[in-house]
Amino acid sequence: MLKRKGKLKGDKFDVFSNIIVIIFAIMSLFPLYWLITSSLKTSAAVVKMPPDWFPKTFNLSNYADVFEHNPAFKWALNSITVSLVATIALIIVGSLAAYAFSKLEFKGKNIIFIIFISSLMIPKEVMIVPLYRIVDDMGMINSLHGMIWPNVATAFGVFLLKGFFDSIPDSLRESAKMDGASELRIFVRIMLPIVKPGIAALFILFFVDVWNDYLWQLVVGQEESAKTLMVGTATLMQDLNPNFAYKMAGATIAAIPMLVVFLVFQRSFTSGITAGAEKG
Template sequence: MEKFDLISNTIVLTFAIISLLPLYWLVTNSFKTSSEIYQMPPSILPAKLYWGNFKELFDGQPAVRWMFNSFFVSFTTTALSVILSASAAYAFAKLHFKGKKIFFMLLIASIMIPKETFIVPLFKIIVAFNWIDTYQAMIVPNLATGFGTFMLYSFFKAIPDSLRESAKLDGASEWMIFSKLMLPIAKPGIGALFILNFVTVWNDYLWQLLMARSKEMNTLTTGVASLQQAINPNIGLKVAGAALAALPMIIVFILFQKYFTKGMTAGAVKE
């Protein structure tokens, strides 16, 4: 058994190192000059930490505004989306109303439809509301997600109905049962959903590209992409921008990975 564990751990470690190599290369190249990035054979580590790429990024581009836009859009969208998903999931799991099964089937079916298929009518709606180049254009269309509701549904479904019935006997309202009793129990799933939604919105390049028309309204992903498209020989500047865009996602996952791993497995129970 110990020999098997050693072999399996070695295999996992090898694949982990391979998967981290692109990230390592991105970070180290952001601290190199353009000439050092292009040199052959490439250097594993920078000869000297070069901060000029980041200095040029913040001096020549509104990178601080891009970062604010990304955090504001991602956090606001995720927070509101989790609230809506949790409310809908609780209703489908614990409440009884007419057409419940039909609505739930439609919800599941919506997960199978890629966003790109309805991006044109959605864009026309945003234009009709005159929301182009605004925060609400990036936030509102991403609030209601069938995936979030379906994910939290299993958590609420696994909670014994006796807890809810006991709370109702004690005089608790439906809102109190949901907010004070059910939400704390489903916290692992909510944490996992928060991370997934945050990463999804942060990387929602296509929709943010369509909505942001001015340079100041760009998010970090679209702003960095504009550097890639610009006629600029400074590859170090572009690499620094890409590294800056990836850093928040790494930090978020490291800080909340225990909620993510626990939340992804806690809801996997048989009814």
């Protein structure tokens, strides 16, 4: 009887908790819903009060205008190039450094790691001026290189991946060395496949971070040909007589690649974050 009462109470709690989760999920998705539906309305319908919760007409001309009157394809290509190259470069550099800090022994390793990770406490905005001067001296202003390589010089990848390498038993590496495997072969053929969930999580987190790095891309990409999708979309907001539906369409176009990346890597991202939580 007590078991039955306990089970009934547990079922009621599950139902209640599921309702709460559903409510919060709807609240989280509502801004995305409002963005997409507003992009299909007229400008007057976007600011109408009370609002139309569902568009009465589907106005696709907003999307056509974004691509017809602006180099949106060029902006999108620039954003994809910057985000993809920066993320892949960070994964390569970060995984090598994380493996070295985790498995190799060298003088001053712990001190260097602490100094390295301490750089994460400095906001990027604080370094904008000196970083801009460095990039300018290297001739990378108004080029994608100026947006890519400063993003690679961050300790975030090392911080995230080191925990995954720490969880791998040292005996596995020692056995491989006894079999005659080189350090690079151990890293590529043994270690990287094991930390694949962490790499997937890092890929999504950093790709999204670089994609949304509006301030630095605005500072470096001043010419029209060097603008990214985030910066180009923001320029749509500078009209004196704004077309809000037109701007919503531009923002939706900028958000779509992020949704695609997350949906494609969702399972790997979830398993990577879960594994990282278990190791912590």
